[in-house]
Amino acid sequence: MRYACTxxxxxxxxxxxxxxSHPLAPPHTRYVYxxxxxxxxxxxxxxxxxxxxFDGAATVPFADPIRLPTGAIVLHIEREAETLDRSxxxxxxGAGRLAVAAILPPGHLRTQLPxxxxxxxxxxxxxxxxxxxxxxxxxxxxxxxxxIDRDPTRDFxxxxxxxxxxxxxxxxxxxxxxRLVRQLARCxxxxxxxxxxxxxxxxxxxxxxxxxxxNEHPPAVIAPRLDGEAEPREPAAFHATxxxxxxxxxxxxAAGGTLVSFGRACEGEPLLSARxxxxxxxxxxxxTGSGTIHLETNGSIPAAxxxxxxxxxxxxxxxxxxxxxxxxxxxxRPEGYRFADVRASLRVATEQRLATNLVIPVxxxxxxxxxxxxxxxxxxxxxxxxxxxxxxxxxxxxxRALALMKPRExxxxxxxxxxxxxxxxxxxxxxxxxxxxARI
Numbered sequence: 001m002r003y004a005c006t007x008x009x010x011x012x013x014x015x016x017x018x019x020x021s022h023p024l025a026p027p028h029t030r031y032v033y034x035x036x037x038x039x040x041x042x043x044x045x046x047x048x049x050x051x052x053x054f055d056g057a058a059t060v061p062f063a064d065p066i067r068l069p070t071g072a073i074v075l076h077i078e079r080e081a082e083t084l085d086r087s088x089x090x091x092x093x094g095a096g097r098l099a100v101a102a103i104l105p106p107g108h109l110r111t112q113l114p115x116x117x118x119x120x121x122x123x124x125x126x127x128x129x130x131x132x133x134x135x136x137x138x139x140x141x142x143x144x145x146x147x148i149d150r151d152p153t154r155d156f157x158x159x160x161x162x163x164x165x166x167x168x169x170x171x172x173x174x175x176x177x178x179r180l181v182r183q184l185a186r187c188x189x190x191x192x193x194x195x196x197x198x199x200x201x202x203x204x205x206x207x208x209x210x211x212x213x214x215n216e217h218p219p220a221v222i223a224p225r226l227d228g229e230a231e232p233r234e235p236a237a238f239h240a241t242x243x244x245x246x247x248x249x250x251x252x253x254a255a256g257g258t259l260v261s262f263g264r265a266c267e268g269e270p271l272l273s274a275r276x277x278x279x280x281x282x283x284x285x286x287x288t289g290s291g292t293i294h295l296e297t298n299g300s301i302p303a304a305x306x307x308x309x310x311x312x313x314x315x316x317x318x319x320x321x322x323x324x325x326x327x328x329x330x331x332x333r334p335e336g337y338r339f340a341d342v343r344a345s346l347r348v349a350t351e352q353r354l355a356t357n358l359v360i361p362v363x364x365x366x367x368x369x370x371x372x373x374x375x376x377x378x379x380x381x382x383x384x385x386x387x388x389x390x391x392x393x394x395x396x397x398x399x400r401a402l403a404l405m406k407p408r409e410x411x412x413x414x415x416x417x418x419x420x421x422x423x424x425x426x427x428x429x430x431x432x433x434x435x436x437x438a439r440i
Contacts, residue, residue, distance in 0.1 A: 033062045033134040033142060035083045037097040038076035044100055044141075049083040049093055051134030053112030053144050056365015056402055056411050059083075059090035062134045064111040064415050065142040071105035072143065074133065077125060079116035092117050101130035102143045107151060107432050109391050111414040112144035113364055113398045124400055127223035129393035146415065148391060149431035159197055164188055167200040180240055180248045183209050187266070195264050199248070202255025205294075205434070207264040208248060210276055211239050214268035215300055216332045219404060221397040224321050224331065224361045225266075242276055246283035253284075253291035258436035260284075263296035263317075271297050274304035278311050285312040292355075292436040299345030300337035309352035314437055316349050317357040318342065321394065323375035327366065330404055346382065356387040357434055361394035365402050368417040369409055377424045385427040391418070392432055 033051035038044050051062035059082050068074070080092045081099040099116035110131035132144040168185045175181045184207070187196035195207030218224055249260040262277055263270040270277055281293055292314045299305065299318040309316075321331040325339040349356040358380055366372065380389055394401075412420075421430055 033065060033136060035062075035081065035093065036100045036133055036135050036141070037081040037093055038100050039098070040096060042076060044074065044076075045097075046135040046139050047083075047093065047097075051132075052083045052090070052115040053132035053134075054082075054115045054364075054398070055112055055413065056363070056368070059115040060112070062112065062132060062142075062144060064144045064146060065134065065136075066108075066145055066147065068102060068133070068141040068143055069105055069108055069145075069147070073103040074100065074141065075103070075128075076100050077114060077116055077130065078122060079119055079125075082115040082117055090115065090117075100133045101128075102133050102141075103129055104131055104143065104145055104393065106392075107147060107149045108143075108145045108393075109148050109362060109414065109418070109432070110143065110145045110393050111364065116399075118399045124221050125397035127221060127395040127397060127401075129395045130398060131393070146418065148418070149433050151433040159201070164197055164200065171200055178244070178247075180209060180244050184248075193264075193266075195261065198257065199252055202252060202257050204257060205259040205261055205436075206248070206252040206257050208245050208260055208262050208280070209240065209264075209267065210245060210262060210270060210273050210280075212263065212268040212270045212273040215272060215335045215337065216269070216298055217335060218331060218333055219401070221400040221404070222321075222331060222363075223395040224319060239276075242279035242283060245276070245280040246287075249280065249284045249291070249293070250287050253288055257291065259292045259294055259434070261294040261296060261434075267296075269298055269300060270295055271299075271301040271304040274301065274307060278308055281308060281311045281313055294434060294436075296359075297345070298332065298334070298337075299342040300334065302341060302344040302348045305345050306348050306352065309348065309354055313354065315355035315357070315434070316345075317359055317390070317434055318345060318349070319359040319361065320379075321361050322366070322372060323379040324372060327372065327405065331366075343379065346379065350382065350384050353384070355437055356383055357390050358383065358388070359390045359392060362391050362414065363394040363396055363398065363401060364414050365398075365411055366405055367394075368411040368414045370412055371409060373412070373417050373420055377421070380421075380425055380428060383428060386429070387427075388429040388431060388435075389421060389425065390432055390434070391430065 035049040035051045053062045077099040082090045085091045099114045101114040112132040114132045184196040184199045187193040198204045199206045294315040296317045322328045328339045
């Protein structure tokens with residue numbers, strides 16, 4: 001099997017030795033996984049060192065391995081890779097030997113970060129959902145992760161690029177004056193956005209761009225809205241009318257689409273444009289009772305959410321990087337609202353019987369602290385049966401994002417935290433994907 005770092009695309013060169021144990025492996029430990037690093041040319045090299053990951057507090061033995069998933073992006077980080085010596089201490093593998101990470105496809109949740117030494121003289125890493133990578137004895141790559149959800153409708157590889165281009169061109173020819181079609185065409189072709197591409201197939205979820213403003217300003221080292229995707233998207237450069245939005249939504253539903261969504265990752269906060277969203281929902285529901293109308297939000301304006309629910313909103317997804325107020329406000333940096341408003345929006349969603357999803361952007365070392373899990377169980381425990389907790393990798397410069405927080409206690413590990421959520425919240429679905437409502 002051959003791999004390449006992105007963007008270099010150069011095949012990796014394996015330097016595996018036939019040995020099944022290594023002098024750097026901790027004593028009395030059977031060695032299984034080997035460290036990988038990249039050279040300056042972008043080639044991935046499988047070394048003779050024991051593989052390691054970072055759990056948010058320390059460099060530790062590589063754990064929770066699964067085979068590198070189809071669709072994962074492998075890339076190198078401009079930082080020196082680390083491994084463990086015989087005593088279990090972290091050590092660099094040498095200057096010019098760069099850490100390797102993977103960005104996992106949707107439905108996967110990383111359990112460890114790549115192990116590397118930070119370099120204070122270098123700029124922040126681009127916020128991405130970096131996961132630890134290692135190699136097995138055959139030289140095949142593995143990642144520290146768990147598959148927590150499956151959704152065949154998210155298999156974007158089913159859309160060949162040439163076919164997407166043809167469908168986009170047909171739509172542009174038939175609707176040359178439609179600003180939303182032009183925007184979605186750009187998002188589908190240039191950014192590979194699933195929600196945009198779906199609009200040209202009449203399938204699954206369609207994004208409804210409204211160019212809403214933002215009311216949270218997270219630190220530069222994290223990107224809570226990217227949901228683990230490799231690259232940010234481009235927000236709409238214009239403000240659509242309610243009629244334009246409703247036309248796009250009804251066309252998508254009529255063609256067989258099941259879900260239309262306000263507030264996708266490239267957007268700001270749709271509750272700040274509640275009048276537009278309200279008018280668009282009213283127009284859609286005047287024409288069709290089919291399809292699920294869905295809103296992704298930070299939950300900052302509970303009164304606006306209540307209005308939208310009364311108008312015909314079916315489902316809401318609320319994002320919180322933490323269920324603890326101090327951690328939440330450090331990571332989101334809200335403007336004009338506080339975590340208490342988010343809690344109020346969750347209560348509105350429950351009272352109005354909206355299908356409710358609670359999205360948690362996961363960063364090992366923050367998400368999996370015992371105090372964080374306890375707070376999340378407390379908040380999510382108030383949701384109606386059948387609601388969902390959606391866990392998605394937080395895009396970040398890992399070490400510098402963790403430096404924003406001062407841990408008061410060790411983490412329990414992402415895998416154990418996942419077990420606790422399932423044990424303590426049996427009435428909720430734990431996954432990654434928003435599901436459309438079943439219509440009877």
